[in-house]
Amino acid sequence: MKMGLHVGAILVLISMMTTGTLGVLECSHNGQTYQNTEEFPHENGCAKYQCQFGTVVTYHEACGKEVDGNCYRLNFQFQANGQVYQCRKVLEGGVYVYKNEIAIPRIENCNDGGSSYQSLDKFKRGDECREYQCQNGVVVALDPACGRELDGNCHLLGETAEKDGTVYVCTNRTDDNAITFFEYKPVDPQPKGTRQCPTTAGTFQNFDIFIIPPLCHKRQCQNQNVKILQKQCAFKKDNITCKQQGEVWTQDGITYSCVFNETRQDPNAVILKKGFAKCKRSEQWYDTFAVHQRPHDCTYEQCQDGKTLPVQEGCMSSIDNQCHELNLVFKVKDTAFKCILNDEGLYRIVELDKDGNPIEKAEPTEAIPVFDRHCATFESDFIIVLDSSGSIVSTTFKKVLHFVSVLVSGFDIGPKNVRVGLLDFSDKVITVANLKDNDDFDSLNKSIYSTPFIGDTTNTHLAFNKILDENMFGRENGGRDEVPKIVIVITDGNSTEPEKTAKAAKSLQNLAEVIIIGVGYIKQEELNTIASRPEDIFIIGDYSQIFSLLVKLSEKTCEAIIVPTEPPPPPPTVPVVTAPPPPTVCPPVVVNPCQQVATRTADGFDCSCKDGYQVSANDSTQCEVTPCSNPIIADIIYVVDSSESIGGDNYVKALEFLVKLTIAFKSKPNDVRVACLVYSWGVQLVFDLSTFTNTDDIIKALLAAPYMEKSTLTHKGLLYIPNNELFSEARGGRPNAKDIVILQTDGASGVPNMTKRSADYVKSKGAHIITVGIGKEIKREELEYVASSLNATFYSESYGVLEYIQSELFQYACTV
Structure with missing residues (x-):
């Protein structure tokens, strides 16, 4: 008898062998079949489902549009019909449903x-x-x-x-x-x-x-x-x-x-x-209903009468440098990963097996080198600066302390040789030890292991400023004029205030040699800013690799010989520093040239781009905005805040951001015309829609836009458009083009009521308004009102990181 397999069965077997951890489990829902990891809409039109290994999961939790026609995420509060509503998850008939319920009823007469x-x-x-x-x-x-x-x-x-x-x-x-x-x-x-x-x-x-x-x-x-x-x-x-x-x-x-x-x-x-109390988060106050993003995080929180609640949760993945929503399963090269909230209350990416279960990975082990001698002839003053922000798990922080203990064991700690100070920072800075506090390794080791874990934001600049403001290298704190001064920074995240960090780092470099260890995905630009020289930058993928840097760091100081001997014993109450055999090869330090996503290779890095960007045709390490999926015909007017609160340097960054947008808008096959006006106490038209057709001419004119340096009368900038008929054919406007206004500002308008009325008037003339708010002084409620929709409002923490919203804003404009 002949035996054989049906062709379909063979294909299924091949699929099972080649899909890796993703498996082939499908989901059925309301009579429809969905593939594993496939996303599909919820019945309320706002939430989203995903098929996850045979189970339908609501990963994007949101309430329907029944109140005011908008979707709102779980926990989100909003005002409508004189009342305050909140999107809640309610158990009805044994099933959870998403409902907009009244949180604060309207005040009745x-x-x-x-x-x-x-x-x-x-x-x-x-x-x-x-x-x-x-x-x-x-x-x-x-x-x-x-x-x-x-x-x-x-x-x-x-x-x-x-x-x-x-x-x-x-x-x-x-x-x-x-x-x-x-x-x-x-x-x-x-x-x-x-x-x-x-x-x-x-x-x-x-x-x-x-x-x-x-x-x-x-x-x-x-x-x-x-x-x-x-x-x-x-x-x-x-x-x-x-x-x-x-x-x-x-x-x-x-x-x-x-x-x-x-x-x-x-x-x-x-x-x-208590009324609509404000919320304080990382030294910044937010009004009730204001939504803010956790610094360098994928989670957004909303201020609700003095308390903050997460309204959009997610994980930043070091695998693809992307944000992924909580409970979402995604794949990278046929391997499945998921964003979860772990037992420590931290958002983490975990790898899944073929059944969708998290894979428990053993802690990687590696040889920890120790020092044969204590650099007997070496004299120096060290200050070690440790990142203790919320992106680090407390158990991982203990590993960092162990690393510091091993590192300093290679030096002759004492008043005549090496003195060590230690800082711990997050949203605040804690001085663990000054240079004068420890005269031997044992006492210093006790200080190291007593370093507290803080677990908030990454305010790197505060640590640098503390060293400078408190003169930690000064004689009163144990510093010596005649010896080298070295600062070693260990951090796993971009700083919350990059501009302040850059300024503080520059001042610190005038005082000491600054060495930085960057863990995970940190912008190369920031590493370059903090370190004194390119060779003072060390990059590792995660904290499990940190001991591999001991060799290189020792070479930066006294070039100690590495041998597998026991280090000085720590105090009895402190974990003992053991000495497995040293690694045979130390990984070379390679500078990451990639603008966005970097993948390590044997020869260096392969560069790629985040969603919304593509690799530049002129430079494979750089990224440019992905063109619109469908060509757009639009007349765009930039309305640029030119008030004194911005400052000259930030104003230049604002114009450079518009230049990048313009290059994207003007790329073929789009048909886009651009105009620009700046406002402060008054308004100045830089050029209208008919002035330039050549992109280079537009760029030159944008970069030459005058800086007015006075108040923020936003309503004047908006009213100037209809009052001077800037979208008319006489000024270069076209009947078949979409009329788009992009308002860019760093603060609340001087006359809020007039700003809202002016925005209503501009919108009534058929223009679509997109708002870009920059910095901490903006009023989100005002910008959301001015914009044509909530999705047309974009925020950036500072002018230095405007580029992060460029693609999102551009892609939104493509759909207007």
Whole structure:
């Protein structure tokens, strides 16, 4: 009998053998079949599914458009219809659904007796004896009092008054329908005489009503006896103000209420709501609803009334230098990876096996070289600067400390030879040791292992400034004038403030030789900026490779001989530095020439580009924006902030960014015309749509745009466009072209209301506005309002990193 395999079965077998860890598992959903790692839309039109090894996973969590027509990510808060909504994940019928729920209801007015009152308004009815307050749609009675029927005056509950020789008291009763009535009754027995009331605040006559500061209670003299009629809250801010029980008020954005405390038997002011409090993150304040990106991270957070919540989570992959959303599976050369949130609360990329399970990889081991001698003749002052930011796991940080311990064991630590200082930085800087603090290896080793892990942002400039500002190489801190000064920086991330880092590094290089160890993906430009010389740069893929640098670092100092002997023993409570055999070959230090993505090869690096870019035809190490998938016909006007807050150097960077955009827009087969105006206290047209057709001429004109250096009157820049008909045919505009305005600014506009009105007017004329906000002083809410849509708003941390949004902005403009 002949045996054989069906052709389809053979192909399946071949596929299983060649797909590596990805497998061939499919998913079925709503009658459709999806391939492994295939993404497809959620039923609500906003969230996204992915087929992951036979299981459908909602990796992109978002709520539908039912409130205002927009998609919002999970946890995101937004304002609509006078209320604040939040996208939430809710369990309904055993299934999780995404719903926009009201987080803060709208403030309602009150209608009473044909009159309308705003919330917190106080008013009186009828005889105007009892006071009421509108509290978010509900009318609340404040002062319990009797009417004017006794003597033409109002009287508080418990107050006495005399009429025709008879003393009456204001009382209340509640009927069967829970309705309260206030009425006068004769005092029984009737008081005899009309005696005064002596108090600490003076003497009061019978029937007098008074307050004794600092309390706010209303009291009455009742025939020598003082009776408290109404207990009130004494609210103290700048001055004391009296508040009635049940009253609600706001002060400095905080809402309070005067509430009776049963335990103390006194009323006191309590906070009902703190209002829209700002959020502080890494020394920067954000307004409520503002969204910010974690520095050099793929996660975005939103400020929500004093707290920050993640609204878009992701991992930065060192494999392809791309951001990948949380829970998304992606592949690189048939190997599957996934972005996860680990037990330490950190976003990490893990490799998956054929069933979609994370592969547990053993910690790589390597030989740790030690030093035969302690560089006996070598004298130097070292300051070691350690990155302790959140991108480093605390266990990895311990490995860095172990590396530092091994490194310094190769020197003769002491006041006449090598002195070592140590700094630890993240969002702040901690001085672990000054040069004068440790006279031998043992004491220094204790200091090294006591270094705390901080786990926040990468404010490298703060560490450099601390060395300079506190004169850590000075004699008062143990420094010596006659010996070499060396700074060794170990970091795994681009600095949060690259411009400040560059400035501080330049000053530090005038004082000491600066050596940097860059771990993972760090921009070559920043490494070049920090290091004193190119040969002072050391690059490794991750911290597991850090011990391979000991040989090179030793050569940079005393050129010690490496032999497999035991290092000086650490203190008993400190991990012992062991000495496996040394590596036979030290990996060479190779400078990374790639602008974006670099892959190590035997000969150096292969360069590639991130999504949205392609390798330049003129230079294989450089990247340029990928052209639009479909040619565009557009008339584009740049509206450029030229205010004094920018500064001359940053203004040049802003113009250079526009030059790169222009080159991308003007590339064939696009049909794009460009105009430019700058604004500050006034507006200056640099050129209109009809002025230039040649790209080189446009570039020259952009780079020559004047810097005005005054206020930020954004509305004038926007209004200039319709008022001067810049999109008209007479000014070079075309009826068949899309009208696009790109507004670039670094701060809030001087007249926000006028800016919004001007933006509305420009948009009403058919123009599509894209906003680019740069730096920390921008008002996101304002830029989002000005832009034609939320997707048309782009942000950059500084002018130095504008290039990171170039491709995203360009690709968006392609779709307008």
